[in-house]
Amino acid sequence: MDYLTIIQILDSSVRLATPLLLTCLAGLFSERAGVVDIGLEGKLLAAAFLSSAAAAVTGSIWIGLLAGIAGSLAFSMIHGLASITFKGDQLISGVALNFLAAGLTVVVGQSWFQLGGRTPSLNGAERFSPWTLPFSEALAKIPVIGPAYDELISGHTALTYLALLSVPLSWWVLYRSRFGLRLRAVGENPSAVDTAGISVVRLRYAALVIAGVLCGLAGTYLASLAAGFVKDMSAGRGYIALAALIFAKWRPWYALWATLLFGLLEAIGNRYQSIALGDIVIPVQFMQALPYILTVIILAGFVGKAIPPRASGQSYVKER
C-alpha cells in the first residue's frame, strides 16, 4: 500500500463520513435535549428527495438545499409535535417517520416525475461542485504534503467543509453558550430547567430545529453526490449515525472521530474487498460487514461506558 493509496482511502473516508457526521450531530442536539431521534434515517431520505427534486426543477442545488432543509425540518416538527407537545413515545414517532419517508418519497416522486420514484439526474449547477482550495495545484508537486493537500483537503464540496466546521461550532454552542447549557440541562433534568423558569418545550423544539437543518444538509449532500434520488438511497446511514452517536458518547468531537472511523472502515471495505493475509483470505462479506460488526461491538459496551442524557426518551410532564 503506497502513500497515494492511503491518501485516496482517506479522501474516500471523508466523503463517506460527511453525511454520517451531519446526521450524527443532528442526533446529538436532539438527544442532548432529551428527544431520542430514531427518525434520522427518514429525515435524510426526505431531504435527499426534496433537494434533488427541487434542484432538478429549478436547476440550482442551492434552492435544492433549501428545499431539503425544509423537508427535513417538517419531519422534525412532526416528531416534535408527536413527542413533545403530545408527549407520545419518541421511538414510535421516529420509526413511523422512517416508514413515512420511505413510502412518501417514492409515491410523490412517481407522481411528480413519472420515473418510478426517482428524480431526474442532476447535472452541472444542479449539484455541488468540488471546491479547489487555493494553491492546490501548485502545492501538489511538493512531496508528502502536496498530494495530501491536493487530494485529501482540497476538492470536496461546500457541504463537507460545512460539516467539519459544524463540529467546533456544535462544541461551542453546547459547552460555551447559555443556550447550550440549558439544552444539556433539559436532557439531564428538565424539571430543574422548568423550575428556573425556562420553557422545556421551547428548548426541545429548538434542538429539533437544529437537528432538522443538519439532517437537511446531510440529505442534500447524498442527493448531490449520487446526482439524483433513488428510493431508499440513505441505505441505513441514519442508523449508523445513531450508533456513531452512542460511540461518541454524545460529544461533538468524538462524533467527528466516530463517523470518520465508520467512513474509513467503509472506504477500506470498498477498496479492498478481500484481503489476503498469508494463507488466510479475509472474505469480502467480512469487509463489508465491518461497520456493522463494529456497531454491535460498540453497542455491546466494549468501548467504555456510554451514558445517555438522563432524561432522553422521556417526555416532560410538569406535574404527575
Place this chain on the structure above:
Amino acid sequence: MTLMKSFLGAAATLALTSGAAMAEPAIIFDLGGKFDKSFNESSYNGAERWKAETGGTYRDVELQSDAQREQALRRFAENGFNPIVMAGFSFATALETVAADFPDTKFTIIDMVVDAPNVRSVVFNEHEGSYVVGVAAAYAAKGDTVSFVGGMDIPLISKFACGYAQGFKSVKPEGKVIVNMTGTTPAAWNDPVKGGELTRAQKAAGSEVVFAAAGGTGLGVLQTAADEGMLAIGVDSNQNYLQPGHVLTSMVKRVDNAVYDAFMQGEDLEPGIFVMGLANDGVGAAIDEYNEALITPEMKAAMDDATAKIISGEVVVHDYMTDETCPAY
C-alpha cells in the same frame, strides 16, 4: 366506515369478476420497482409493447417486500389471471408452491428455472452478452485494467462479472479485472453513493472502463464514471442515453421480449425452459446514437467476431453458475 367497506367490497368484486371473465395476463415486478431503468423496466416495456399492439390490458404489481411474493402470485392466480409473468429469480420458491396449486394457470418466470408442467422458465445467457461487452472494454481501455461493480453478491451477478472478465482477457490476457460487489443484502441494489465510491476506488486502482450490473446502484456508478472521465457499461435495459459520451455500451438483456412472447401466447403458453442468448437476440451489446462515437471500427469488428464465434460454438463462455468458479479471475 361502512361506506368505505362497501366501496372496497364493490371494488374487490369488480376486480374478481373482470379478472375471471377475460383471463388477462399479469406481471409481478421485483423489488427494484417498475422504473428501475434496468431489469424491471425492461419487462415493463415488453408488457407495454404487448398492450400497444394488441389493445389488451394487463394487471401488474410492484413488490414492497420479500414476504409478498407468494401472496401476490396466489392472489393473481385466484383471480384468474393467465398467464402470470414474474420478473426475477427470487420468485422460484414461491412459484414452486403456487404452480402446483393452480395447474390450469400458466406461469412464466424470468432468470430462474422452475420445473413444473405449467411453468415456462426463461433464462438468459448473460455471460455471453457480458463477454461481448468485455471485448469492447478491452478495446476501449488504453491500459490493461478494467472493473466491474455488482449489486448484491449473488451467483447471477458473478455470472455477469465472469463473462465480462473472460471477454476482456480474450483480448488482453495479461490484463486485470477488478470485481467489486456493493453488498450482501437487497439494499445493495439501491445505494448509488456506495456505487460511486466503489467506482472511484477502482479508478484509483487504474480502471478505465467500469461495467455496472447493480440496479439503482449502477446509476451512481455511471454518474461517477462520467464525473471522473471514465467509460461505463450499462446493463439490462439500454442505458446509453443516461450519460451520453461516457457509456461505452449497454449489455442489454431482452427481458421485454420474454414478457412480450409470454403475453402474446396467452393461455396457450408453451411451458419448458427457454434459453435466450446471443443466437436468438436474447442478450447483446447496445449501439445507438449516444455511443456511436465511442465504438471504433476495430472494436465493432472484434465484438461482431466474438458474437459470431459464440453463436457458432467456437468460443464457449464459461457460465459461473454451473460450478461457482471463474477461470478468468
